[in-house]
Amino acid sequence: MADLIRGEALAQNEWTWVKLPDSGEPVRKSAGKVVLFKLTGEPAAADDVIDRCEVPATGKVLIPLSVWLRRHEALAARVAAGEIGVWLDSHEEPTELADSLGGDLNRLPLIGVNFPKFIDGRGFSVGFILRSRYGYRNEMRALGDVLRDQMFFFRRTGFDAYLLRADQKPERCIAALNDFSTPYQTSTDGNVPVFRRRIGQKVPA
Numbered sequence: 001m002a003d004l005i006r007g008e009a010l011a012q013n014e015w016t017w018v019k020l021p022d023s024g025e026p027v028r029k030s031a032g033k034v035v036l037f038k039l040t041g042e043p044a045a046a047d048d049v050i051d052r053c054e055v056p057a058t059g060k061v062l063i064p065l066s067v068w069l070r071r072h073e074a075l076a077a078r079v080a081a082g083e084i085g086v087w088l089d090s091h092e093e094p095t096e097l098a099d100s101l102g103g104d105l106n107r108l109p110l111i112g113v114n115f116p117k118f119i120d121g122r123g124f125s126v127g128f129i130l131r132s133r134y135g136y137r138n139e140m141r142a143l144g145d146v147l148r149d150q151m152f153f154f155r156r157t158g159f160d161a162y163l164l165r166a167d168q169k170p171e172r173c174i175a176a177l178n179d180f181s182t183p184y185q186t187s188t189d190g191n192v193p194v195f196r197r198r199i200g201q202k203v204p205a
Contacts, residue, residue, distance in 0.1 A: 003170040005162045006139070008177055010170055013163070015060045015085060015110060017143065018067070023049045059083065062112050062141075065092050072100050085110030087143060090122040094129050105136045113159070115144040124157045131158035151176035 004013040023046060045066050053067045055075075062085040068075070078084045085108055086097060094105075101107050111130060113123045123142070130136040141161040142154045151173050154162060164173055 002166050003164045003168070005164065005170060005174060007160060008174055010174075011161070015062045016056055017087070017112070017163070018053065018055055018061055018063045020045050020049055020064050020066070021052045060085070060110075062087050062110060065089070065097055069096060069100055079107060082109045084108070085112060087112030087114055087141075088126055089114045090116060090120050090126065092126075094126055094134060098134050103134075105130065105134050106138055108138065110139045110141060111136060112141045112143045112163075115142060115146060115150075118145045118147055118150070120145075124153060127154070127157040127159050148173045148176045152179045 002013075004011050045064075050064075050066050050070050053064065055061055055063055055067065055071070060083050061078075065086055065088050068084075068086045072079075075084050088094065088097065088111070090113070097111070098105055105111065113126045113130075115123045123144075127140060127142075130140060136158075139161050140159050141163060142150075142159045143163050144165075146154075146162050146164050146168070148168055151162065155177055162173065164170060
């Protein structure tokens with residue numbers, strides 16, 4: 001079982017991560033290589049795949065965005081009870097989730113963002129948008145290919161929980177949250193970047 005880090009400590013994972021069933025479609029390739037990225041706007045899954053997705057009837061459950069969009073009215077009572085979270089794939093738009101909740105994402109106790117491959121960085125933008133544009137304040141969890149080298153950047157873009165890939169050492173990942181003391185870019189964490197610290201400083205002659 002993968003380890004969960006919340007904040008800067010190991011934590012108990014109370015949430016069941018529900019994934020879509022296998023579509024049975026052949027893997028698409030381009031120039032002999034597996035196509036890793038879906039285009040924004042492409043349907044997350046076919047209707048029959050979404051319909052076949054089984055959501056546990058009890059407990060805390062993290063479900064795909066496509067399933068949420070199809071069943072959110074039926075799940076309203078469980079949302080109110082704090083039992084439903086939603087996860088987005090890297091190609092999916094936070095706008096769809098926000099619209100389904102009338103703009104109030106904080107009705108959800110947990111939002112996950114999937115990083116299907118280490119080289120796919122779009123999830124960082126999804127996290128940043130959830131925090132900065134939509135004001136999401138509850139737990140935001142990185143899922144999928146969650147590795148030690150990404151930890152500092154996960155936190156900078158708004159993530160506060162990390163479901164590690166099974167081969168990762170949690171103590172190394174926790175230490176990596178503080179790999180750098182001074183950032184060079186602005187982000188959601190309130191850490192003032194170098195260029196802003198230098199504004200107003202007198203340049204030596």
